[in-house]
Amino acid sequence: MSKYIPVIGLEVHCELKSNSKNFSSASNGEGEVNTNLSVVDIGYPGILPVVNKEAVRKSLMVALALNCEIPEKLSFDRKNYYYPDLPKGYQITQFGNPIGINGYVMIDVDGVEKKISIHDTHLEEDTANMEHLSNYSLIDYNRAGRPLLETVTEPCINSSKEAILYLEALRNIFLYLDVSDARADMGQIRVDVNVSLKRPEDKELGTRVEMKNINSFTTVKEAIEAEIKRQTEILESDGVIEQETRRYDEVNKCTKFLRGKVDAIDYKYYREPNLPEIKLTDNFVDSIKKNMPILEYERKKRYINEYGISNIDAGTLTKDKKLSDYFEDIIINDVNPKETANVIVGFLLGYLNKNNMHIENVEILPKDFGEIIKMMTDGKISNKQVKDIFTKSLNEKKNPLVIAKEMGSQISDKEEIRKIVIEVFKDNPKVVEDYKNGKNVTGFIMGLLMKKTSGKINPGVTNMVLREELEKL
């Protein structure tokens, strides 16, 4: 294995969220089979494409987040090929002039930062969904024409681990920018992988093998590893790697031949004549830059530097955007960030993990969550009570503030305790008598106090106050 360095490039297709499709007014959403489509999406004669500004805006956000250069003008090209999932017989994409080029993403590989170079990111339209059955095929055109952003790395990734770290970082960019739900299981993210091997002393890259349309990160990892293994075995036995497209067989955990280089399609790319060049004005690009949401990397930095949260906890919070959003929604109401982080990382995540839940399933409002934390920081309740309240709230799907009220809060105010002590003296004249007669009644009175307040009274303060009041007798 170590004789060869794997060189991996990834092409990630991401479906963008938008009201309508990339070049038509049909809805870009879920729906019954073949309901979200217009004549434009099915390529009826005479139709013309109209660029979806929202999709352009979202693509630019991604291009900027990937530190890409932005072209002065937006243009589109046609990629020509015949397949029933492509109703027009060509796909409108960006070949010569992508919306972003020469970018990069930083990933953290076991504490070492690595730069993943982005060749380009380009906006195109999705194809229809096809299902091939025994002697017929079904086509669902709902997906046809959806805005699809394809991000292509340079061949600069050297292990399956780096590939997954990059994919996670990229997915988080999509999520933090809120341009896509980025769910691989829903086909919203699909990955093409190419792998080649070279020896450390080689200057040129080896022959690359491509695997298309992988729709889970786990499978990407397996496919890369299987392909590295296959290529290594070929090279070890003095074989030659053929340039080809293969597919990963998830059952047998190996890659299988799909088509060779001679069958490669000439897509005959040329400029889409129905879409004139659109100038990307500085104003437009600047307005996008100004409104860019804060990304994972920046949030993590802020958590560490401004809130004093540990590197690990900040990483845990920001790795999941929804969790990080929840955290931010709590602290926005003047709640101590560090204490909040402690409760989330120290308690909540454990609870979710144990119960196979995700932050989305938590029904506690961030405002209420914050109120409970505030009670703790104000000394009204203990850390243990916080956990008890949240556990009960999550178990019973009950408002934590109601639970806190029911459970009551600890009474630690001196004067309040004094009142209760005096009341207990009044209600139990015999015990006062006993004290005056020199009997040690402290323990007995403490019991009475606990009983009267259902144990909510602060024992330390009570002990002190009780002694003071006894001396006054």
Place this chain on the structure above:
Amino acid sequence: MTDKLIDEIRDKMAKNEVTSDMLFDEAVSLGNKYQSDYNSFVTILEKKEEEEGNSKLSGIPYVLKDNISTKGILTTASSNILKDYIPLYDATVYEKLKKAGAVLVGKTVLDELAMGGTGTTGHTGIVRNPWDKNRMAGGSSSGSVSSVALGIVPFAIGSDTGDSIRKPASYCGVVGYKPTYGRVSRYGLFAFTSSLDHVGVIARSVRDVSYVMDVIKGHDEKDMTSLPDEDIKYEDYLENSVKGKKLFYINEALNIKTDNDNLKEIIKNFENTIDKCRELGMEVEKVDFGMDLLEAIYPVYNVISCAEATSNNSNLTGIPFGSRVEGKNVNDIMMKTRTEGFSELIKRRFVIGSYVLQKENQEKLFLNASRARRLIVDRMNELFKKYDGLIMPATEDIAPLFDKASDKLSDEYLILGNHLVLANFGGFPSITIPSGFVKDMPVGVNITGRAKEDYLVLNIANKLEGTLGYKGQVKNNE
């Protein structure tokens, strides 16, 4: 009545001497009467559509070329592959005419998929010239032009990618207009060469063309190449003085040595037309355009149009719509549908188009053709700095006989037979109007102006039409 000009028809309607129902019935019955001899129509409507708006075109019957999408009405592009295709949506030009109250009478025959200039390749048979049944009407807007020339309707909508409105208009003695690129929305026009395709108008006077243009022009949010709205009406500019306007003609194109007597007559007719221009106070000068550029027009057009046509017609697979031929699997279905659905001429264009777009050929053929197109347009724009328009004989010959094989590499064809494409290359407004007869067949003159100056081209054409005396010309074959 349908063989009259729009103003005359409107006048009769105002006096209640004729109604739109009567006009529709008359157009339908004339259409049916001429159909077996001239074959203008793929479809003649049986029922008049609900009338909508109120405009100069209200109640006026017209026809659409059968490559313009009409919801619920068969639209075949005169191709077998679409012989049963009924669209689900309306083209913008049709929608606008409907809203203006114009009355659709039928859908007209074209050369298959608008590719061709003869009117002989439609799937329902050849279109004949109203002036001589043994001659071609020209194409590809063959049926639209012939139905106007026969007096079936006062105007028709066609499309023009190389000369598909203006050349048949010349052959059939009517007015044919191709506006500035983007002036009329292409939404719903079956694409042939998207960068060269135009929707245009055929009528029997420049004024009638202007009335139609004032209805169908304008920005369309469904067509990103459509121009912003102008706040003017072309009919208001028609009678402006053209004194002092400067026109040029291409010296090389008229300096051809020829044995063709028709061409000699056409040039004589053209010289007469130039005299009329001068009588109107216009200046006309000859200009050396550049032989290299002129000779490039035909091959450049061929390369670009075939390339785009290949891609534009890739939707015709029989999968989401159209006449499907069954096969073993999806690829087999597409292959069989296309093999059986297209004629040999169309397949030939697709093969050329595919060839010039291939990776290894694209730079040398397609991209070089695009560059040459740019050079030709630059030359036109340079001349338009000095001149208001180009004036030329519309064609190099009268309408050809059906058995005549044309020599596509002769000088007269290469240069004088293809200059109309200049207007498509640059998106310039361009009009052909009748200018007389050669051997009893109509001939025309063409005027092409600066992009976006549709009003000026129509103005010059209208004034010239007034002195030439062929306004309202109909070949009445009663």
